[in-house]
Amino acid sequence: MTIAACAFTLSGAFAATPLPAMKAQQVSISGLSSGAYMAVQYQVAYSASLVGAGILAGGTYYCARGSVMTALGGCKDADIADLAALTRKRAEAGQVDPVSKLASHRVWMFRGTLDPLVKQATTDDLAKYYAAFIPAAQVQYKNDLAAGHTMPTDSFGNKCDALATPFISNCGYDAAGQLLQWIYGPLKPRSTGAAGGKLVEFDQSEFLAEPTSHGMANTGYVYIPASCEAGGAGCKVHIALHGCVQDIGNVKDAFARNAGYNAWADTNRIVVLYPQAAAISPMPNPKACWDWWGYDDPDYAVQNGRQLRAIKRMSDRLTGA
Template sequence: MVASADGKIVQLGSYAASKGNNSISGLSSGAFMTVQLHLARSASFAGAGIIAGGPFRCAETYQPSGLVTAEDSRIENSLYICMNPLIPQTGPDAQRLVEMARDTAKAGLIDDIANLADDRLYIFTGSEDDVVYSDVVAKTRQFYEMLGVKRDNIVYRDDVPAGHSIITDNPEDSDLPTNQPPYINNGGFMQSHDILRHIYDDLKAPAAQANGQLLRFDQTEFLGEDAPWASMSRFGYAYIPSRVLQGAVKAPRVHIALHGCKQGYNYTDYVNGRADIANQPPYGNRYITTTGYNHIAESNDIIVLYPQAEGTDNGSIQNPDGCWDWWGYSNKDAASPYYSRNAVQIKAIHAMLDRLCA
């Protein structure tokens, strides 16, 4: 795989990519963000892959009483409703969240719900996942069906004894039932390939070699004055297939791949509010380079965009595990809540997509 031509940081380029036939997938917090971005910008996407993620605005399933702040309520919801509900009945309320999604669209904060009807969805939960329970992910399927997505367009898998992870066929990855970082487990198949094959039914077999370029670009230009709220890294990555680099592809598709917590390229554990650099884990950019996206993208002329979140633990933002925001830590103001079209992270990621499509 070729890095940026001179080994330096580059500016994300424009490739006249598709305006509406793009897709997105993610694991864990990246899966929750996948759902948020999918709804917020549904006009841009033809499908989504959700691995261990809950429905839209899941962290607001139960509204706070007068004794609990909205922020505290979202945190409690995220932990005990959207990740580890005691029993299925205490999990997310799909009907309520559907109503909230429709109200959010009517308020003009997200795209028209009708855009979702023909989209293709891959939804997965490992039967050994003890981080985000399968009961939660089942509500994600129910949520989309209630919003009008055709049942035949949804692949739902809960039959693999996987822990909390994206699955590969790499022998060096963790055992399939593992529930710990780097959350990349060997299950004998490339889940990224299954996701893309379902979203796009015209794909060729993965290339033996990813002969395009894996570019490291400056994410900060897409953050601007929102940077203090973003909890996003300095760099993002993009895989550009060789034929796209040569200008031989008209309107290439873009797939956005969102890592989960503790999977960003510069993740370090936080101890007492400080980055524990001395014990930084050796995960690095494995989500970017070993999860299989680049090889199937190479043979099918799909650009893969890898935005990067990072750990932040200070007086303003508590995101020590480097998760994407699905409970509100990045709320800048009332006009840009974390799930909306104007949310700090959603706006930045979509701006990257716009650049690729320009």
């Protein structure tokens, strides 16, 4: 099918394209910073629908416990055994998927050694949390690259130790490729030419009413390789969550175009979903972070959470679930 990048009303006003209905499968997720915390939440809440996750500069499920001060402190006093027990309790109550579904996941973790915002202890705690549910052989933890708080690439961005927009850095290291290959296994080499697919801006309000009131943008992005345009049968889905101030309002499509996923998507038939958060300013979310401490929703970390549920509906659209 043909997918237009955008549409216009008769009056000439912009109207985002609906997210296309597809029949893709093998869904995975990754995220950076607030997107990493959000990816962990999504992974726990909807583990039955995922095969794995990539977590860059993020921490343990529900470690903020609904407190912005705990979140700002990097969850430094997180009780991992207690959070694992809480996860099991929520699973038993049907608030998140059964924890047994996590056991088959493959997880790739990253923290740059020069990251001034997310401390080593925070990602170490996440590794301990995963150990309660996922065999050690299925978790890879990369924590020896001299990178700052950033999405590392080997071809685009700032200096590797920079703390600057768009928080994508040329570190001589392809994080997107590493995490995708860890989650999915051996992949074909990435494309080295111009993008072969289409980056489509789609309407997020279909999945969450009045999204900007709840920390999500009116539109998001999806990258569709040419080989997946005809319905997506046999294609995979990867959900890539940006970090704070990497959203459409701050950097437009810089993360969706340059984080490194699309070149792998082109050669391996992977549809990449880039949901978009939005600022609620001046408070409670001025930097367009994902809700991983409860700024919008007390149910932010369970299946009933507004943002999590919206992303799941997007994923379901792409997989025909």
